[in-house]
Amino acid sequence: MSGPPWNRRDFLRFTGLALGAAGSVGFAACGEDDRAEVGVPDPRATPQRDRAILNGALTLENTAVAAYATGLPLLRGEVRRAAERFLGQEREHAVALARLVREMGGEPNRPKPPAEYRAAFPRLPDEAAFLRFASDLENVAIAAYAEGIPKLKDARLRKLTSTIFCDEAQHATVLLGASHHGDPRIAVPEPFVTGKVRA
Amino acid sequence: MTDRQTIERLLRVERGSVRLYEVILPELRGEARAAARHFLGQERRHVDALVLALRGMKVPVSDAVAPIPEPAGGARELIQVAIEHEQTCIRAYLSAQSSLKAPALLGGAAGAMATEAQQLAYLRGLLGDQPVPVAFVAGR
Numbered sequence: 031m032s033g034p035p036w037n038r039r040d041f042l043r044f045t046g047l048a049l050g051a052a053g054s055v056g057f058a059a060c061g062e063d064d065r066a067e068v069g070v071p072d073p074r075a076t077p078q079r080d081r082a083i084l085n086g087a088l089t090l091e092n093t094a095v096a097a098y099a100t101g102l103p104l105l106r107g108e109v110r111r112a113a114e115r116f117l118g119q120e121r122e123h124a125v126a127l128a129r130l131v132r133e134m135g136g137e138p139n140r141p142k143p144p145a146e147y148r149a150a151f152p153r154l155p156d157e158a159a160f161l162r163f164a165s166d167l168e169n170v171a172i173a174a175y176a177e178g179i180p181k182l183k184d185a186r187l188r189k190l191t192s193t194i195f196c197d198e199a200q201h202a203t204v205l206l207g208a209s210h211h212g213d214p215r216i217a218v219p220e221p222f223v224t225g226k227v228r229a
Numbered sequence: 230m231t232d233r234q235t236i237e238r239l240l241r242v243e244r245g246s247v248r249l250y251e252v253i254l255p256e257l258r259g260e261a262r263a264a265a266r267h268f269l270g271q272e273r274r275h276v277d278a279l280v281l282a283l284r285g286m287k288v289p290v291s292d293a294v295a296p297i298p299e300p301a302g303g304a305r306e307l308i309q310v311a312i313e314h315e316q317t318c319i320r321a322y323l324s325a326q327s328s329l330k331a332p333a334l335l336g337g338a339a340g341a342m343a344t345e346a347q348q349l350a351y352l353r354g355l356l357g358d359q360p361v362p363v364a365f366v367a368g369r
Contacts, residue, residue, distance in 0.1 A: 057236065057282035057337035069232030069330030112361075119364035126365075172343070179326070180335035188326040192339055196319065196346035196366035203347040204360050214264040218347040221274035222340030 075183035081134045083178045084127050089139045090171045091124040096147035097167050101160040109208050116201050123194050165205040171198045172225030199223050230328040240279040242321045245295040246272040249314050253300050253307040261355055268348050275341050308352050315349040319368030
């Protein structure tokens with residue numbers, strides 16, 4: 031059985047998300063006018079946009095839950111224990127994001143049926159294939175959080191999503207470490223995590 | 230707190246990170262040494278970016294360094310000190326997400342914070358500890 035070819039475009043089409051152009055790396059794009067010292071918030075930020083960003087993140091978390099659940103039977107030992115832990119953490123993220131969307135008066139995006147996820151995922155014959163897929167999936171989520179967090183109007187939401195963003199970044203480090211043991215340059219590849227650098 | 234004050238605070242913390250890795254690097258060997266060298270380079274990039282942000286605001290840049298834990302003992306103890314400092318960095322960046330206003334600064338702070346979180350996970354792994362113990366990383 032062969033699955034569809036896997037790439038980010040497929041994934042984004044599948045989840046219904048679209049990432050914008052690459053954001054600035056570092057802090058340098060602050061601007062050179064006098065207002066920069068106090069900082070000028072994004073004038074387009076609204077509670078409605080916050081809710082949409084959180085719901086988009088929820089879709090990614092639902093997909094991650096489905097991916098780890100699909101991959102678990104392929105895994106053994108330390109990698110399996112890590113995947114089980116990450117599955118639980120992705121579920122925690124999904125619960126938290128759904129609750130926030132609901133509190134903001136929205137309807138949380140629901141997970142797709144398992145068969146729909148399986149049909150969209152690539153063929154996963156073994157542990158190595160799953161590690162590549164999971165690592166790519168984590169990096170897609172990381173890129174979405176990296177772009178979404180600065181757009182959030184509500185500081186409380188920025189803090190919460192930052193804690194999730196960091197967790198996804200740590201997942202990527204462990205997954206990369208599992209497939210490239212002992213090389214910190216691969217496991218922690220960027221000084222500013224963007225999710226756009228892949229091993 | 231203004232964006233300037235927040236960036237100045239982060240810069241002090243990051244200068245502390247550079248100092249810490251400079252101190253422990255010669256004491257480490259093998260994979261731990263390679264990690265410390267790599268992370269030192271990343272912390273220097275954070276310092277450079279924060280300095281650039283302050284220059285963009287046309288304000289003076291201080292050389293102040295936040296206090297760091299006193300590194301002592303063998304490799305395991307030194308890595309533990311680095312772990313504690315990475316958690317301090319994460320808390321500082323998380324706090325910055327509340328106070329910063331400019332989107333470019335928010336994005337930079339989030340990206341740097343996530344790198345600190347990855348470094349933390351890697352260091353925990355070096356000690357044989359659970360690298361990702363919690364679902365919401367807050368530096369505690």
